[in-house]
Amino acid sequence: MCGPCCGIGPVFTCSGCGSIDEPYADGRCTRCVLQVRVQGLLSDETGHLDPRLQPVADILTGAARPKSVLHWLGHSTAARLLSRLTATPAGLTHELLDALPQEPRNRYVRGLLVSAGIAPDRDETLAQTELWVASTIAELPAGRRGVVHAFADWHTLKTARRQAARGRYTAGSASQDRTEILRAIDFLDWLDTQNLTLSRARQGDLEHWLDQAPGHRRGLVAFIRWARLRNLADLTLPAPRTALPQHFLDDAEMHTQLRRCLTETALPLDVRITGALVCLYALPASRIAALTADDFTQDETGSYLTSAPAPSCCHHGSPSSSGT
Incomplete structure (x- = not known):
């Protein structure tokens, strides 16, 4: 039952808005307390709220779960960052946030300002890639900075901006771009340890x-x-090595292995059967593993193993090479 139904209505009446609700602080409901605290967070020293910050206040006070916002105001570092930034409302731009460390609190405040319409919407994945590229190149030694900057600007970022314009620049694309730049830096670092430059490097150096x-x-x-x-370099990336078979058995070795499968009782029976099927029919292990007892049948004409749409004939107890 609510407070008024219990006869104690005044206790549950908000002194701010007059609604019947559980009091949160100072006799006010959660929503009223939230409005006061948001006003204090965004206002200047005189208590004045700049009209340009009103959309941010509306988003915070209009939240569906005011208690969660109150907890965020009291404990989040993002709330404290927002309070510092709102001291100069005219300076709330992407450029201001870009100059700060790209931490989760920065991204949260940026998203809040974009939602409020204070900062324009942008492709944040592309923007974060551009910031990462700039900070990564700035940390490089001067001798390698020029080549990496040219590669990142004229290839990586150029392609990224083209993809972003079509709405196809994803987090996966950004990860791949970072990998390409890091691999270029790794290779140039290695060349430096070998007293080589990109122009002096030879194919053997790259392959090494x-x-x-x-x-x-x-x-x-x-x-x-x-x-x-x-x-800039006379290098060609070698083709990747394939995993094609390189070791083969000759006929004599094949017959020896087959004889072991047929006669060596010390071997486990499943090993002998599998080895015999491989030697006789070159069946892949995946197909052998899928065989069941139902795939083997016997009648008056012989014994049959069905390992494919056409049955394999096994006359007189030994498999035949026909009908695989």
């Missing part, structure tokens, strides 16, 4: 580095192609 870090090949493709097209 890839042997040491084979997982970096994919991320280096774009940089090597870009450097070659601009005559």
Whole structure:
């Protein structure tokens, strides 16, 4: 039952708005307390709220769960950052936030300002990539900064902006772009340890580095192609190594292995059966593993193993090479 129904209505009547609700503080309901605290957060020292900040106040006070916003105001570092930034409402721009460390609280405040219409909407994934590129290049030694900056600006970011214009620049795209730039930096760092420059590097140097870090090949493709097209290096990324078979059994060895499968009782029966099927029919292990007892049948004409749409005939207890 509510307070008035229990005969104690005044206790549950908000002194601010007059609604019947559970009091939160100073005899006021949660919504009224939230309005007061948001006003204090966004106002200047005289208690004046700049009209340009009113959309932010409306978003915070209009939240569906005012208690959650009150908790955020009291404990979140993002709320304290917002309070500092609103001291100069005219300066609330993306450029101001870009100059700050790109931390979660920064991203939250940015999203709040965009939602309020104070900061314009933008492709944040692309913008964060551009900021990352700028900070990463700034930390490089002067000797490597020029090449990486040219590659990032004229290849990576140019492609990223083209994708963003079509609405196709995703978080995965940004991750791949960062990987390409990092692999380029890794390769240039290695060349420096070898007292080499990009222009003096030879094909053997590139292949030697890839042997040491084979997982970096994919991320280096774009940089090597870009450097070659601009005559910065005479390098070609070698084709990836394939996993094609390299070791084969001759006929004599094959017969020896088959004889073991047929006669060596010390081997487990499932190993003998599997080995015999491989030697006789070259059945892949995946198909052998899928065989069941129902795939083997016997009648007056012989024994049959169905390993494919057409049955394999097994006359007189030994498989035949026909009908696989």
